[in-house]
């Protein structure tokens with residue numbers, strides 16, 4: 001273990017392409033026989049972290065000679081957009097503000113500039129998840145913008161049934177698995193845009209309109225893992241997550257009946 005860490009640091013010093021206070025991003029040249037799993041094992045990286053750093057709207061396909069990015073230590077980067085505060089960014093990763101400030105060498109009042117990279121260490125993510133016994137986790141930190149049920153469709157203007165709940169959040173916000181399961185779809189799906197479907201023994205969970213995927217089909221995902229980033233792909237009028245639940249008869253269910261009260265998910269920042 002110590003030797004592997006030492007090698008990693010040597011790689012970091014020699015091959016790193018960018019250095020910040022908080023992490024280094026090194027490059028790995030894909031060899032024939034490399035798979036996502038073998039690369040993740042070498043660098044002791046969760047698959048979802050690797051896919052987030054090497055993300056695209058379509059499933060990642062490795063080929064010899066390709067260069068992939070490896071973060072060290074493990075974690076995610078959020079690029080500051082207009083109006084973002086460090087407090088909000090911490091909330092969006094369900095992480096502790098002080099821990100994120102320390103990881104990035106930031107001091108109060110945490111002045112940020114647009115485009116600045118904020119590093120979220122893997123171990124800090126989800127520490128502030130609000131969970132209730134028997135309930136799912138909130139898949140994204142945001143405001144409900146459309147409920148399950150009959151509504152006027154925001155694009156067609158016609159009455160239509162809304163099969164899930166919409167949660168508005170800025171582009172690039174992390175999306176978390178509400179429940180553990182196996183990824184049954186990861187990619188384009190018509191009006192859903194870039195969509196992930198995760199199935200457990202009794203239900204299927206759909207996450208729609210993503211900007212990026214952090215999972216692949218067949219992957220086993222744990223509750224609370226980052227699975228993608230918020231976007232506005234497919235039939236969408238702005239960045240939000242469409243979260244939908246289907247039972248074994250493929251009937252949709254109201255997600256709010258299975259989620260904790262949104263008022264409790266996190267203290268207001």
Ligand SMILES: [Zn+2]
Pocket residue numbers: 146162164165166241242243
């Ligand atoms: Zn929706």
